[in-house]
Amino acid sequence: MPKILADRVQLQQVFMNLMLNAIEAMKDKGGELTITSRLDQKGQPMISVSDTGVGLPTEGTDRIFDAFYTTKPQGTGMGLAITRSIVESHGGRVWVTANEGAGATFHFTLPTAVVEVSSKREVR
DSSP: OOOBOOOHHHHHHHHHHHHHHHHHHTTTTOOOEEEEEEEOTTSOEEEEEEEOSSOOOSSOGGGTTSTTOOSSTTOOSOHHHHHHHHHHHTTOEEEEEEOSSSOEEEEEEOOBOOOOOOOOOOOO
């Protein structure tokens, strides 16, 4: 995987939000949480957090990343909104897909770090 330039604590928050959502989606019947990484078509790192839980809601999927939108009785509707904000502030994007069978997969991409090599020389 190529290197990315990102805030470690903020990325930890993204992973925690996505993993906690996955765990909560599987709390009643158990399941499997999978985290994968690969390069997308543009060569950017893409991370996917997948679960075999209850899946996506039948309505409101397009609002799932909106602040204060929740499908959980005790949810605040902030976890996925914060996730989107962090990922987008790093120049990436985040989206969700329904799994075949059970569950959902949240994906996010982050741009690779650009290393600039200066060709300037000090002149005296």
